Structures are given as C-alpha cells and as structure tokens.
Amino acid sequence: MTVWAGSTVTMLVLAGILPDFQLQSAHGDSATRIAITAALGAGAFGVLSAVVWPLLVRLLLLVPALVLGLLVFFLNGSLLLVALRINPSGQSEVAPETAVMVAAVMSAVASATGGALAVRDDDAYRRRLYRLADRRRGAHPPCPSAPGTVVVQLDGVGHDVITDAVRKGLMPTVGRWLAAGDGRRPTHRLTPWRTDWSSQTGASQLGILHGSTFDVPAFRWYEKEHREVMVCNRPTSAAELQRRAVERTGDGGLLTVDGASRGNLFSGGADEQALVLSIAARRRGRENRSRAGYFAYFSDPANAVRTALSFCAEVGREIAQSTRARARKQRPRVGRGGLYPFVRAFATVVERDVVVAAVMGDLLAGRTAVYADLVAYDEVAHHSGPRSRDTEKVLQRLDRSLALIEKVAEHAPRPYRIVVLSDHGQSPGETFRARYGLTLGQLVRAGCGLPVPRKAERTHSGTEARAAVRAALRRPVEERGEHHRPSRRRSEPIVLASGNLGLISFPDVPHRMTKEEIDARHPALLPTLANHPGIGFLLVRSEEHGGVVLGAYGAEIPLDRLDEQPGPLTVFGPGAADAVRRTHAFPHTADIMVNSWYEPAEGEVLAFEEQIGSHGGLGGAQARPFLLSPLELPAPAGDGEELAGAEHVHRVLRRWLSESNGPQVPLAEAEQDRRAA
Template identity: 65%
Template sequence: MRLRIFPPALPGGTPRRLRSFGAAVLRVLAVWLVSTLTLLALAGILPDFRLQSPDGDSATFIATTAAIGAGVFGLLGAVVWPVLVRALLLVPALVLGTLVFFLNGSLLWLALSLVPYGRGSAEPGTAVVVAAVMSAASSATGTALAVRDDGAYRRRLARLTGRRRRREGLGPAPRTPGTVFVQLDGVGHDLLREAVTGSESQPPLMPAVAEMYGSTHRLTPWRTDWPSQTGASQLGILHGSNKDVPAFRWYEKESGEVLISNRPSGAAELQRRAVEETGDRGLLAVDGASRGNLFSGGASQVALVVSVAARRDRENRSRAGYFAYFSDPANATRTAVSFVAEAVRELIQAKRSRMRGDRPRVPRGGLYPLIRAFATVVQRDVVVAAVLGDVFSGRSAVFADLVGYDEVAHHSGPRGGDARQVLRKLDRSVALIAKAAQRAPRPYRIVLLSDHGQSAGETFRASYGLTLEDLVRAGCGLPVSRRVGRTPSGAEARAAARAALHRPEEGPQSEERTPSRSEGPLVLASGNLGLVSFPDVPGRMSREQVDKRHPALLRTLADHPGIGFLLVHSDRYGPVVLGGGGAEHRLDTGEITGGPDPLAPFGPGAADAVRRSAGFRNVPDIVINSVVDPGTGAVHAFEQQIGSHGGLGGEQNEAFLLSPRELSAPTDGEELVGAERVHLVLRRWLNEAAAGSPVPATRAADALEAADRELPSAHPPAAHPA
C-alpha cells in the first residue's frame, strides 16, 4: 500500500483549499479502508498468514490488528519506499521488477512485526503475495478516486520533477520564457474557431482554448502544402524542409520501394533527407524535447518519436517513453481504466451509427476500437505527462503532437459526435499543460497549432462502386478484380502503437508491393490523393509515353465524375493539369486550354501548390486528386475514410496557429502558406523567447527574412505566393 498525501490545490481562496484538503483526507481514509479489508480477506484465504493469536481473538480485535497493520504498511511505504527507489535506480529494469516484490514483502513483514501484541505473522513467501495484492488494491483505489483530479496529478508530477532536478544538480531555470508547441493533429482552422466561439445556445466546445482565444492569444490560419498530411507538414514545421515528399506513401523508382512516412524506417529516412537538405538539426536542437511526433526536430529529449523508434541507443531507451510513464502504478491504473472505457465507448458508438444508418460510414471493427483507445487515451496521457515533466524541468522548447482527433475523425467524420468528444478531452489536456506552466520554474508561452484539417465526404468506393485501382486498371485495359481490398488507413496512431510495442513494421500490403509488368501499374492512396506509378519504366513517364502505352487511361481518369484533376508531365509543355472534357492547365505558362481551369474549384493557391509538387524528384507518373464539392467542401477519399486529408479540397488545407499576443504576429495580414514558412515563424518566436522580448515586425515578409538571416543554416522557404 502507498499512502499518498496530496497537498492543497493551487492558491485560489480558503474554501478551495479546504475542499482540496478534505478530498485528500477522504482519499487516504478510503485507501486505508480498502487495504484493511484486503488484509482481512487475505488472512481468511491464505493458510500461512494470520492476524490473530493461536488461541483466537474477537472480530473487533482482529479488525483492529488489520487496520493497524495496513496503516503501518502504508506509512512505511510513504517514508521508506522513495529511499529504496532512489537506491534501486541503478539496477537493471528486469532485476528491479523482481526486487520490487521482495522489498514490498519485507515492508509488510516489518509492518506486521510493529503491530502491538505481535498478533500478525506471515511466512516470507506469503508476505510477498500479500504485499503485492495490497499494493495493487490501494493504488487502484487511490487512482480511481483521483482519476479526474487533474490538480493532484499535476502537483504530483511537479514534486517528482523537482526531486529529479535536485538529484541531477540542475541549477535554477532561466528567467527567459520557454515555449510549448502543442499540435492538435487534424484540427482545421474553421473547426477550431467553431469550437472556441460556441453560439448563443451552446457554450464553447473547448472552454480552456476559448479562454486563450478570447484574451491572450490570436488565431491565424495557414494554408498547407500539397500533400496536406502529417508527414509533409510536420517535417516542414520541425525541420524546415518537406521537399520531395509527394504524399503519405509513394513508390520510389530509384530504390524500388514504397516509402511510408509514418513507419519508423520511412520517418527516419525523411528526417535524414531534411537534415541533409537544410544543414540544420531542426527546430528543437537547442534544449528541446519532442513528444509523440513523427520526427525529432533535432531534440535531445525524445519520447514516442517514430523516426527514432527503431534505434536502440542511449537516446532512445524505453524509459524515455512508455516505460517511464507506466512504471508508476498510479499512471498505469489511471490510463488503463480510461483505455477500457474508450474502447467500450467506440463499440457502442459504432453500433449506434449502424442502427441509425448514418451516411457516410466506414467499417469500424477489427482492431480499430483498440487503435482509437490507444490514440485518444494512451498516447495522449503519455505525451501530456512528458510535456508536464518538460515544463516542470524548465526546458526551453517542447513540441508535442496529440493525434486523437485525427484518428477518430477519419472513421466518424470531422464534425461527428465522436470527434466532438475527443475535442473536449484535448481541451482538458491543454488546460492541464497551461495550469502546469503557471507553476513552472520559468515563464512559458503556449502555442497551439495544427498540421492540416480534415475534409468530409463519402469514400470513392462507396460513391462509385469501385476503387481507384479498379478504375486505373480498367483504363489500362487490364482485368479488374471482383474482390475489393481494404486500403490501410493513413492515420498516425496505428504506426505509433506498433512502434510503442516495438513490433516490427508491417509486411508489404497488396497495394504496397511492386507488381510485375503483367500486373500493371502500382496504385497508392493518401486520403483523396491518388498516385499511379509504372515500376517497369525507369524515371518519370511523360504524358506522351502514357498515351502511347495506354491510350485510354488519362481520359478515363480525367473524365470520371469523382476525379477533379490529374497531374502529368508533358515532354512539350512541362507539368500539365488535366481536367474533364479535355481541359488543361499548363503550369509553366499558366495557359488554360480546352475548357475551364481544372484547378479553379480548389482555390487561388492551388496552382502554386501543384506546381511546387510537380518539381519533386520522386513525383509519381500520374497524381490524381478527387473532385471537391464547391458548396460543402466534400471530397472522396481513395481510402476507407469519411474524414480525410492528403490532397486539395475543402477544410483539409486550412490549418491554424493560436499564438500568444506577446509574440510578434505570424504575418502582417498576408496569407501564411506552407509548412516551411510556419517553421520560420516558430524559429522567430524561439529567438524572441531567448532574447526575452518580441522582435518588431512591420511586415510579415521582413519578419520571415529576419528569422532566416538569424539562422543562416535554415532551409530557405519554397516559392509560395505572399
């Protein structure tokens, strides 16, 4: 048993302190009662454990002995256990796990020997069992009672971090501000604005974020690159370059492999290329921490970072992530209870959706309830705990990614009730971090941002009865299989869960292996972005080569009602966008022929975004973007997702920055375009924090250029419209 005495809450008046103190006392009494009952039950079950003399005692005397024994065991745990844990930090984890049981048993044996009249006794082996059961029961009880007590949880982390700072001999934290960047994965600009403004009849969905928005922070939209997905956006934000990232997954002809950005090998390769391109380690290279991200950003402190998940060196020990969190039984119980509840909630919500006949809808069975619970509970809890530890340690820069909303929105829709519940929980996490920052050893500025939004819509398959691969094969004159396979989701949570469990990367999927020439082209999907490659043709095929080999393919694709445009490369005109009815947009010259501009429905920045991606060295032979409904912004994902991102169209391309007003403005009113430009803005803010004051910026372009000059090794921004 561990008796944990929680101090009063943060200063806020005597009544609040009394309530907090009273709640702490009640928790201690409840844990004591459960421990006493557990001790009595074990005494009745185990033959080598007794709480009475051989001649027998009254029930009252036995109960008193159990209560005293439980109390002494708890006090010994509270006083002696921290000393033992500190002494055992040098013991390997496997040996420590075994020693814990014997030490616990020794504490129980000592507690029984201290009970008056010597009524209690236990054999050594039995004492180990009794101590383990009592510790589990008391920890579960204490944590269950405080499972929603974020104040107690936050204060406990602060104490633990303070002890670690003293143990490591760290001096006082700097007085210059630190910065915490919290990425709300997949939350678009318009969605966040709705969540923080509410309406006359409904309060804000995210009250903590709404308080920031209404007082201390400014909300700024930024437009994503093409593709609009985490791999490209976060690589650009953290490392300053997302050059040559054409999609979530793509086929590289030079290596003959499919590179997938959320797998450890793929993320590590993309990070290596970005560092090589910029000559700079990343945004977090100076006293930074990366938590729950695809990439490290050059941070020396990492936890749950996919790009380093495959490493087994000192910088990526398991203690830095899940082990460090779950080695505390209070954390384990708190998260386990929420994990089970979330998995059950998903099963109930999926069944209700089927019974209501909701449309659009995608399958939500198999392992998805567990994947959702991992993303919305386990990953969130571990990342938030790591961020709180960073804040209490006084780290200069922290970047954390919370992926729960993105995972749920893929399957339930960006504005579904399930997704709204996740937004409420994300708001609670933000509030926890903000309150922790108030008790940190240095001032902190909290910046919220997203990497992309999500666009809703029926899947391509549900709308037209065939997959994109079926359509491509039909255009090539190849047989189309009657069996339609399920495309693996591009969500980050699935790969993060496998990395957390140190599971090997998944083997080649049917659409991720290299087919022979007789099997036809390789078709991949990234949300509503489709990619077609011909593996047997070296280099990028030109439009003329495709037409010669498969005369009907390009027109079959461009004229399909579910496809908005194609990107191909012409030997004569360079990059060309093809639309329905023979319409073309020649990107090098801006000339539009054969009909209306195919890019017009996708907004004024579409041509610049597509032109940039057309220059990537590994762009596929044909890039396909689904159609977008100009009224609703709905798109058709080529994957099994009713909320998707990856291409152009709808809210997926509108991300946000919610930044403190004390920082210089991201722009002076001009549109902020591209993840690489966002990287420069965040760099500028870190420089301001180090200097202790905002850098004056009369124009956004001047501010961005100033940040680039201060960091000469940073990658210059890609060409975007101002």
C-alpha cells in the same frame, strides 16, 4: 501521513466489502489489531510502490510498451500480495484476482489524496509533477530568465473545427485565451494557414520542425530508383526524410537549442526525445530514447493504474459508439472493428497521457523549446467524422490537457509562452469505394485493360496513432509492393492512396513517364480516370508543356497557364495552382497524381482510403489548419499576407525562438560543440 491514513481507510473499507479480502484471523481480532494490520499493509504497499515499481518498469522496458500497459494491473496486484505477505501481523489474506482490484483502488485513492494536498503547496505540487517525468533538476544548468516556448500540435484539428469548438464551449481554455464572449481581454490570436498539396502530418511536421517539405509528394509514394514505397509513419522512412531535410537546409532543426521533441514523427534536432518515430528504427542505446517517455510516466504506479483504467473505458466507449452508429444506419460509415478500439484508446489515452507528462517535466526542467504532438482527434475523426459527437468529446479532453500544461507552466522556473497549432485539417465525405463499389486501384486496372477482381479490396489506412502503436509493439509498417522488382514483362502499376490523393507509378519505367508515353502504353487509362465522376483532376508530365492538369471532357491545362485558366482546379480555390506546380517539380512525384472530386458547398471529398474524415490532398478543411499564438509574440503574418505552407510556419517559429533566446545553432556548429564536449 495523510496519504498513508487514506490508504489505510481504503484497505479497511475494501476488506469489509470484498469476501476474498481478510485483515483478521479466522478466530477474529480486535478493531485495534485490524486497524494496525491495515496500516502496516498500506505502508508496505506504499513503500514497494515507491521503491520497487520503478525498477520493475525499467526492466520491463525490454518488452513492448503496449504490453507494459497491459501488465499494470498484474504488477500492482503482485506488489500488494508481497506487502501483505511481509506484514508483521501475519493476519491478512487475499485472493490473487482480488488483490488486483484492491491494488488498483488503493493506488487511485493515494494518487487523488496526494495530488489534492500537493496543489495547496506550490513547492510540493512542483516536486510531484517533476517526478512524473523523471527529470533530475541538478543535471541542468540554471534556467535563463528569457521565456521558453512550448508548442503543442493538435493533430488534424482544422481552423474551422477549433473555431466552432470554442463557440460551442467545448474548449474553455482556448476560449479564455481568445476571450470568446466573456468580456475579458484576449491573450492569444488565432491565425489560419494553408498546407501544401500534401496535407498530412509527414509533410507538414517535417516542414515545421526541419524547414523543408521538398520531395514529400504524399503520405506514401513509390521511389523507382530504390524500388520501394516510402511511408511517412514508418520509422525507417521517417529517419530518411529527416536526413534529407537536414541535408537540404544545412540545419539540425527547430529544437537544436536545449529542445525536447515529444510524440512526433521527427526530432527537430532536439537532444531530449521521447516517442519520436524517426529514431525508433535505431538499435537501442543511450542515444535512442524513443521510449523513454513510457518509463517516465509508468514509473508512478498511480499513473499506470489510472491510464490503464481510462484505456479500458475508452475501448468500451468506442465499442458503444460504433454499435450505436450501426444501429442508426449512420452514413457515411466505415468499419470500426478488429483492433481499432484498442488503437483509438492508445491514441486518446496512453499516448496523450505520456506525452503530456513528458511536456510537464520539460517545463519544470526549464527547457528552452518543446514541441509535442497529440494525435487523439486525428485518429477518431478518421473513423467517426471531423464534426461528430465522438470528436467533440476528444476536443474537450484535449482542452483539459492544455489547461494542465498551462497550470504547470505557472510553476516552471522560467516564464513560458504556449503556442498551439495543427498540421492539417480533415475534410468529410464517404469513401471512393463506398460510392462507386471499386477502389482507385481497380479503376486503374480497368483503364489499363487488366483483370479487375470482383471484390473490392480495402485500402491501407495510415494514421499517426497506428504508427505509434506499431512502434510500441516493435512491429514495422508494411506496405504492399514496398520492395518491387519488375520482371521481364511489363509490370502492373503501383497504386497508393493518401487520403483523397492517389499516386500511380509504373515500376518498370525508370523515369517519370510522360502523358505521351502513358497514352502509347495504355490509351484508355488517362481518359478513364479524368472522366470518372469521383475524380477532380490529374497531374501528369508532358513532353510538349512540361506538365499538364487533366480534367473531364478533355480538359488539358498546361501548368504555366493555370493562373488565368484554372480549369478543373477552379473549385479548389486560391493556392491550388501553386501547390500543384510545386509538387510537379519534386523528383519523386508519381507518374500520375490523382486528386478526388470535391464539393465546395459541403466541403466533402472522396477518400481513396477507408476513412470518412480524410486529409492528404486538396479540397476543403484539410488544407486549412491553424496557429494559436500569444499576443506578446509578433503577428505570424503581415496585413494581407497569407501564412502559406509548413516552411513558412517554420520560419515564424524560428523567428520567435530567436527573438527570445538568440539565433539557433547551425547544424555544423552544433556537431562540433557536441564532439568537443
């Protein structure tokens, strides 16, 4: 009744302000009649929003999800026109364009009123949040008393970044958990961990969720036997990587026991999946719920309007920030035009809101394990820098999302332990192209004696947000040379970039080439690369030593001597030699692996992509993510022990889940149980 009254007052106020919105006849009506007309119109609009809107959204799931977001205003305005048309008083009149505005304001007011009232009543608050995620409590068995675990991945947030954010007061929720400076006892511990050489979401999240990072040398790489480029954020590649990991480990994943996967590249073996890239390539059916999260969220018209308004505001914010950066001639800087403002808004608003709402529903449904990825920071940091004012604003909003999840957990039917982690960090620095005027691909062509175009071409910039947008639009991720058929002549090398890691492959040679073979074919290539000031080191296979690291001034260090003679790896710190040796053993390691220059004092690298905050190789903060865990859980690493690699993080999380809910179900047994059911 209070929400209805608030909507009625809102409609009366808007009718008095907007000239194209009338609630009375041309001859005039009494105040009582106008009030009745407004009440009837508001009531009809509320009923249509509650009953018709979810049906419309379910039908519109047949269209791309991003288009659904753009249709929000039109659909909401149409419902208001219908509500006024069926109004028994017959006195209301509104122009279609004004109806859109009136409907948006009324939905926002109704949402705010209902939310404010529901917070005062635990049961009402619980029911309201439950509706947001479209869960049916009766479909699940009673919740066990053992605590559940929700893991939130803050994509790309390094250990140093979150530490500084807490110190500056940008993340008060995390600061309260760590009891930073407020005299209270902490509830969580912050632990850094070290990634593999491939410091990117594809490798890290595959290792965390499925326990294997084997044969993931980079974000994108060329597989000679299949003659195609694998890209971690392409749905078909993600599905294949997940299949390989399951086959290697013999286990379905971290979330096989009553788990939910939200906004991730991989499923983790969860039964409940939404916005998961590895299942986006399947034919749509009951088992494919990769876009179920969109319906769960947009079925509430107030959510749809609020997210659409925030989306538009974020687009405007990005345009203003990029314009200010250009006016100040800020350096380093990359292009932020074209569709990027919309990609950023999708990552920082739409994807965040939908994933957080899905997690809220999982908590209130009492699920055992939930893993969700929020990609907002990673997307903005690529273009604005890891420590820019733009990213600080994103960190503040992510902290509010954590606070909301914590609040919902208090109303869940079982206790929950909130774990927050990142999959990698980001290292700052200008692009290789900006500093030297040519791309890595052009430098390779010069070393091979091939013609070099005068104009440097831009390199693909692959991020999780762009993959999510493409999945929402049902557009595949395309890579140049992804299906390469070598001709009779020697084909040109394929050069791929993954942040500050470059991969060079010769597609006409079926095996991984050795240094001796490369020197015989292109004598100047390896010296040209190794002696370039923008390159830190190379990894190549060797007939004599098995594998060698090459550096400037003729440095050539066999892999088995790196511990006592690190050579060009010295500046990259502890763990670099182990990471390089491990990657060398992968079946699909490129003919030449190239890691960019690294400046330890400033922590800067040179990205081979168009990014001023990058990750993917060795050097700086990109290889130092964090794990934030409750103190009630055992320490993730013993005294003096380093948490090294995503597979190690997987074992830690699995141990925590097993201690709370018993051993996780092996893949074969899970399949048998599913078939029997």
